[in-house]
Amino acid sequence: MNTIKTKTFDIIVVGAGHAGCEAALASARLGNNTLCLSISLDGVAIMACNPSVGGTSKGHLVREIDALGGQMGINIDKTSIQMKMLNLSKGPAVHSLRAQADKKDYHEEMKSTLEKTDNLLLKQDEAVSLIVEDGEIKGVKTSIGFTYYSKAVVLCTGVYLQGKIIIGEYTKSQGPSGLAGANELTNSLIENGIEVARFKTGTPARVDLRTLDLSQMEIQEGQDDIYNFSFLDIENNRKVSPCYLTWTNEKTHDIIRNNLHRSPLYCGDIEGTGPRYCPSIEDKVVRFADKERHQVFIEPESQSTNEMYVQGMSTSLPIDVQIAMLRTIKGMENVEIMRAGYAIEYDCINPTQLDSSLMFKNIKGLFAAGQINGSSGYEEAAAQGLMAGINASQYINNKEPLVLSRSDAYIGVLIDDLVTKGTNEPYRMMTSRAEHRLLLRQDNADLRLTKTGYEIGLAGKERYDLMLRKQREVAEIIETLDKAKLPPKDLTALFEDCNETLPAHAISLKDTLKRVNITLDMLSEHSLFDSSNYMKDSLFQAQIQIKYEGYIGRQALQVHKQKRMESFLIDNIDFLSLKGLRKEAAQKLNEIKPKNIGQASRISGVSPADIGVLLIYLEKERQLK
Amino acid sequence: MINNQNYDDTIVALATAAGKSAIAIVRLSGKDSLKIARSIFKGSELNDRVMAYGHIADNENIIDEVNIVYMKAPKTYTGEDTVEIYCHGSIYIAQRIVETAVKNGARLALPGEFTKTAFLNGKLDLSQAEAVIDVINSSTKSAKDVALNQLSGRLKSSISELTSLLTKCIARIEVTVDYPEEDIEDLTIDESLETVDIVINYVKKLLLQSERGKVFKNGLRCAIVGQPNVGKSSLLNAILGESRAIVTPIAGTTRDTLETHIDISGVEVILTDTAGIRKSEDFVEKIGVDRAYQAAENAQIILFVLDMSRNISNEDIELYNNIKSKPHIIVLNKEDATITDYYMQLEELNTDNTNNIVTISASSGKGISNLEDKIIELFNEDSSLLPSEIELSNVRHIDAVHRAEKSLLMARDTLQSRVPVDMAVVDLKGALLALGEITGANVDEDVIDTIFSEFCVGK
Structure with missing residues (x-):
C-alpha cells in the first residue's frame, strides 16, 4: 500500500x-x-x-x-x-x-x-x-x-x-x-x-424509560449540598435527575439458573479473565445462591435520551433471557430493551x-x-x-x-x-x-x-494561587484555635450543646475540636471563633487536620519510613549476576526492574534477606565510585 | 502492604553464638539503644564506654545479673549507638533479655542485620561485602527452617484463627467503605470492639504464657531418668554436643533438674536431666529428687537410662515400674566395662517395650543419633505426645505478637473514642500484618479476597 x-x-x-x-x-x-x-x-x-x-x-x-x-x-x-x-x-x-x-x-x-x-x-x-x-x-x-x-x-x-x-x-x-x-x-x-x-468485562442492558413503572421503585435523589470535583469554581445550573432503586427476586434468579447452560460465562465461551468486583448477575446468583434479592439501580444515561442504565444487571446471557429476567423485576414488568447487555473480551x-x-x-x-x-x-x-x-x-x-x-x-x-x-x-x-x-x-x-x-506546567496560576490561599488559611485557623485557651466557664454552653463533658481546666479551642461531637461550626455558632473570613474548604480542612491529628501524625511517620526505603535508588542492574540473591528473587527483580529499594520490597517473592543483599550491593557500588 | 522492617529501628539480638559460651552478649543497635537499655537495666548509671554492673529486669522480675556497656555512635561495630549486655551464657536468659528489650521498643534483628548495618555505615571494608551477603543468606535459611518447625500445628492454627477473625472484621469494614451503596449493614463500633477484644485477650494470653518462662517449653518434653551416676548428664551433654551440666563421678552431683531445649529433626525437644533418683537423706538432694519425680511426671517421653557396667538392681526395677506406663525409651549406656550377660538381665525389667531399646555410649557419643531417631519415631507414633498447651516459643514470634498487641490496643482506643469505625483499620491492619509474619499470610490480598468471596458487591 x-x-x-x-x-x-x-x-x-x-x-x-x-x-x-x-x-x-x-x-x-x-x-x-x-x-x-x-x-x-x-x-x-x-x-x-x-x-x-x-x-x-x-x-x-x-x-x-x-x-x-x-x-x-x-x-x-x-x-x-x-x-x-x-x-x-x-x-x-x-x-x-x-x-x-x-x-x-x-x-x-x-x-x-x-x-x-x-x-x-x-x-x-x-x-x-x-x-x-x-x-x-x-x-x-x-x-x-x-x-x-x-x-x-x-x-x-x-x-x-x-x-x-x-x-x-x-x-x-x-x-x-x-x-x-x-x-x-x-x-x-x-x-x-x-x-x-x-481480559473481559461486561455491561447491563439499556432500557426504554417509557416502559418502566418508576412509581414502583424507590427514588434516589442527590444531595442538596453543592459539591464539585474540581478545586476550581465550575458552574453547573442543570436540573437534577434522580435515579431509582428496585430489586431482583426469586423469579429473576430462577430464570437465570434455568438458563445457565446458555451463559457463555458458564459454558466456556468466554476465555478472558473478568473482574471479581464487577460480577455479572448470573455470577452473583450462582456465587451467592442464598441471597434472596440483589439491588438494581435505574440510572439515566443522559437528559436527552430515554435510555436508562440498569445498574447491577451486567450480563452476557442471550437476549431472550435478558428480557425475561428483567421483566420479573418490580416496576420493569413491561420493559423494553434498547441496547442489550453484553460481555466484551x-x-x-x-x-x-x-x-x-x-x-x-x-x-x-x-x-x-x-x-x-x-x-x-x-x-x-x-x-x-x-x-x-x-x-x-x-x-x-x-x-x-x-x-x-x-x-x-x-x-x-x-x-x-x-x-x-x-x-x-x-x-x-x-x-x-x-x-x-x-x-x-x-x-x-x-x-x-x-x-x-x-x-x-499543567496546573495554572489560578489553581496554584487558590491552593496557596487554602494552605495559608488552614495554618492560620489552626494557629488561632491553638492560641485561644479558655477556662471551663466560657465553654459550658458549647459543651452542653454538644453533649460533651466539660474539662476541669482551661483548654484551647483546638483541643475542644478533638471532641467527637464538637465541630468548627459549633464554635462559630457559640461565637467562640470567627469563620467569616475563610473559605469553606479551608475551614473543613483545618477541622479534619485537628480532629485526626494523632492518626495523621502516625501515618506520616510510616510514610517517612517508606520514603527512606525509596531513597535508595537502583540503577540498571543485572540482578541475576548478583551473588547472594535467590534465583526466584533475581528473576522477579530482572522482570520488574524496580527503581528503588522501596519498590523492590513490594515485589512478591522478594524477601527481606534479598533486600539486605541489594542494599549491600548498592553500598558496595557507592564505595567503589 | 509494605514490609514491616525499617532501617531506623533499634534492633536487638543475641550477638554471640547460641549456647556455646559461659557468657552471652545481647546487643542493641540504633538510636533508641540507650533509652531501651535504661528501661530494662537496674544498676549504676550508663555512660559512654564505661562498663556498668547491675541487673536486667522485666518490670520487677530480675532476669539476670549482668555487665553492660553503652557505646555512642559512630565508633561502634554497627556505626550506630550500641549497647552490649554481658549476661550468663544460657540461651534461656539471653532470650529473655532480648524479649524484654523487644517489649521496650526494640525490633528483633534480622539474621546478619548487625553486620549489614555495619557495612552500610561504612564500618566494614569492601572485601567483606560478599561475606556479609553469605551471613545474611545462611542465617536466613536456618532461621526460617527453625521458625517453621517451632510453630506447633495448634499454635499455627490458633494464630490463623486470629488472623482470619481480623481479616473478616477488616473486610467487613472495608466492604462498606468501598461499597457504601450495597445493602450491607455497616459494622458497628461495638461489633468491631467485640472482635478486637477477643483477639486482644488471646494475644495477651499468648504473651503471658511466653512470659511465665515457658519460652522454650512447648516442644516435646523428654525427661532423662535413672539411678545416680548411670550417665544421665553425660547423655544430655552427648546430645547437646556441649558441656552444660556438671558431670562428676561422685553420685548425686546433679541435684536439680536441668532443662535444655534442642531441635531434633525439626521437632523441638525439651530435655530434662533429673537428679539421680535414689532414696536420699541429704536435704538438698532430696529436693532435687522430688523435682526429678515431678519432671518424670510432666514428661511426654522418658529416657530411662541404665548403666551396662552395673547389674540391674531392685531400685532400677522399682523406678522402671514407676515410669513404664509412659511412652519411654530404655537407654543402655555402654561404657568400657560391660557386664557380659547384661541383655539377659534386662528381662528382669519385664518390659513389653522391646522395640524401644537403644544402646549408646554417653562418653563417646556413639548411638546418640539412633536415640534421636527413636525419640522422633516415638513422637510421630504417639498422638498423645502433641504439645498439651498452646504456647509461643520463638522470640521472633513473640516480637510479632507484641507488635500485634500494640496495634490492637490502639485500634481499641480508636473504637472506644467513637470516631468513625474505618479510622481503626490502619491499626487493625497493623495487627494483622504482624500476625501475618508468623503464619506467612499476605494481608492486603487476603482482605480483598475476603471482600469478594464473602460479599456480593459490584455493579
Whole structure:
C-alpha cells in the first residue's frame, strides 16, 4: 500500500477514551505538537458502561487528576446531573464524591475541549502498527494509509484491541457500544516483544424509560449540598435527575439458573479473565445462591435520551433471557430493551512491562495507559492517561519523569500496583489498597498535588494561587484555635450543646475540636471563633487536620519510613549476576526492574534477606565510585 | 502492604553464638539503644564506654545479673549507638533479655542485620561485602527452617484463627467503605470492639504464657531418668554436643533438674536431666529428687537410662515400674566395662517395650543419633505426645505478637473514642500484618479476597 507521509508530531496518542483524552490534553498543554487518533470521533470520551464518575477511591482519583491540572473533574462538574458525597457517616479519608453523568454531554464536552486545545489535532483513524527502530518508538501507521512520525507514542486502546462482544450464543468482533474494534495493532505489539493478555468485562442492558413503572421503585435523589470535583469554581445550573432503586427476586434468579447452560460465562465461551468486583448477575446468583434479592439501580444515561442504565444487571446471557429476567423485576414488568447487555473480551498488556512512568521498559518513548494496562474504570484510565501524557512530554524534553509515590496520591498507588505487582484481573482502585489513606483524602488532593502540577506546567496560576490561599488559611485557623485557651466557664454552653463533658481546666479551642461531637461550626455558632473570613474548604480542612491529628501524625511517620526505603535508588542492574540473591528473587527483580529499594520490597517473592543483599550491593557500588 | 522492617529501628539480638559460651552478649543497635537499655537495666548509671554492673529486669522480675556497656555512635561495630549486655551464657536468659528489650521498643534483628548495618555505615571494608551477603543468606535459611518447625500445628492454627477473625472484621469494614451503596449493614463500633477484644485477650494470653518462662517449653518434653551416676548428664551433654551440666563421678552431683531445649529433626525437644533418683537423706538432694519425680511426671517421653557396667538392681526395677506406663525409651549406656550377660538381665525389667531399646555410649557419643531417631519415631507414633498447651516459643514470634498487641490496643482506643469505625483499620491492619509474619499470610490480598468471596458487591 502506498502510504502518505505526513508531518512529524512530538507525541501521538492512540485512542481518545478517558485515558487518551487526558494524555492528549496534557501533552498538548505542555507545549508538545500532539496528534490524537480515535477509531471513531463519535467515540471520544464515551462512557461505555455506567453513567457515573467518581465513587469510593475513584472520586479521589478524579480530584487528584484535577489538582494536577487534568480535565476529567472540570468536565464532569459541567455535565453532571446529580452529585452525592458517599460515606459521609464514615471517616473523612473515605468520603467520596460521585456524579451521575450526562454521557452524551460529557462526550461532547470532552470532544470540544480537545478541539479547542492548541497544539492538538484530533483525527479519526485507526493505528495498525508501531514503527520501532533500535528499541525506540518512531511513530505509527494507520489503516487508511497514513504514516505518522513522533518522538513518543501513548497507547490508550481501551477495550478495542481484538474486541469481541458476547450476548449468549451471539458473538461479534467489535469494540464497545457498537463501535468498530481494532484488530491489527495487537500483532504489532507482539512483534515488538510485548506480552499480551486477554481480559473481559461486561455491561447491563439499556432500557426504554417509557416502559418502566418508576412509581414502583424507590427514588434516589442527590444531595442538596453543592459539591464539585474540581478545586476550581465550575458552574453547573442543570436540573437534577434522580435515579431509582428496585430489586431482583426469586423469579429473576430462577430464570437465570434455568438458563445457565446458555451463559457463555458458564459454558466456556468466554476465555478472558473478568473482574471479581464487577460480577455479572448470573455470577452473583450462582456465587451467592442464598441471597434472596440483589439491588438494581435505574440510572439515566443522559437528559436527552430515554435510555436508562440498569445498574447491577451486567450480563452476557442471550437476549431472550435478558428480557425475561428483567421483566420479573418490580416496576420493569413491561420493559423494553434498547441496547442489550453484553460481555466484551479484549487484549491488554502485562503492565509489569512498564516502568513507573508508564513507559515500556523495552521500547523507549512508547507509553501505555488505561484498560490496555489491565485496569478498569474511567477514573483509573484518566489518571494513567494524565501521567502517561505528562511523562511522554517529560521524556521527549529530556526531563525526569514525574512519578507519584504511594504516599503522594491514589494515582501513585494505582500505578505502583500495576507496574510492580501486575494484575490477573481488571484492576479497580479501592480505598483499601492505599496504605496511607488517612493522608490521601479527597479534600486535600490540591494540597498534595497542585504544586507539582504547577511546577510541571499543567496546573495554572489560578489553581496554584487558590491552593496557596487554602494552605495559608488552614495554618492560620489552626494557629488561632491553638492560641485561644479558655477556662471551663466560657465553654459550658458549647459543651452542653454538644453533649460533651466539660474539662476541669482551661483548654484551647483546638483541643475542644478533638471532641467527637464538637465541630468548627459549633464554635462559630457559640461565637467562640470567627469563620467569616475563610473559605469553606479551608475551614473543613483545618477541622479534619485537628480532629485526626494523632492518626495523621502516625501515618506520616510510616510514610517517612517508606520514603527512606525509596531513597535508595537502583540503577540498571543485572540482578541475576548478583551473588547472594535467590534465583526466584533475581528473576522477579530482572522482570520488574524496580527503581528503588522501596519498590523492590513490594515485589512478591522478594524477601527481606534479598533486600539486605541489594542494599549491600548498592553500598558496595557507592564505595567503589 | 509494605514490609514491616525499617532501617531506623533499634534492633536487638543475641550477638554471640547460641549456647556455646559461659557468657552471652545481647546487643542493641540504633538510636533508641540507650533509652531501651535504661528501661530494662537496674544498676549504676550508663555512660559512654564505661562498663556498668547491675541487673536486667522485666518490670520487677530480675532476669539476670549482668555487665553492660553503652557505646555512642559512630565508633561502634554497627556505626550506630550500641549497647552490649554481658549476661550468663544460657540461651534461656539471653532470650529473655532480648524479649524484654523487644517489649521496650526494640525490633528483633534480622539474621546478619548487625553486620549489614555495619557495612552500610561504612564500618566494614569492601572485601567483606560478599561475606556479609553469605551471613545474611545462611542465617536466613536456618532461621526460617527453625521458625517453621517451632510453630506447633495448634499454635499455627490458633494464630490463623486470629488472623482470619481480623481479616473478616477488616473486610467487613472495608466492604462498606468501598461499597457504601450495597445493602450491607455497616459494622458497628461495638461489633468491631467485640472482635478486637477477643483477639486482644488471646494475644495477651499468648504473651503471658511466653512470659511465665515457658519460652522454650512447648516442644516435646523428654525427661532423662535413672539411678545416680548411670550417665544421665553425660547423655544430655552427648546430645547437646556441649558441656552444660556438671558431670562428676561422685553420685548425686546433679541435684536439680536441668532443662535444655534442642531441635531434633525439626521437632523441638525439651530435655530434662533429673537428679539421680535414689532414696536420699541429704536435704538438698532430696529436693532435687522430688523435682526429678515431678519432671518424670510432666514428661511426654522418658529416657530411662541404665548403666551396662552395673547389674540391674531392685531400685532400677522399682523406678522402671514407676515410669513404664509412659511412652519411654530404655537407654543402655555402654561404657568400657560391660557386664557380659547384661541383655539377659534386662528381662528382669519385664518390659513389653522391646522395640524401644537403644544402646549408646554417653562418653563417646556413639548411638546418640539412633536415640534421636527413636525419640522422633516415638513422637510421630504417639498422638498423645502433641504439645498439651498452646504456647509461643520463638522470640521472633513473640516480637510479632507484641507488635500485634500494640496495634490492637490502639485500634481499641480508636473504637472506644467513637470516631468513625474505618479510622481503626490502619491499626487493625497493623495487627494483622504482624500476625501475618508468623503464619506467612499476605494481608492486603487476603482482605480483598475476603471482600469478594464473602460479599456480593459490584455493579
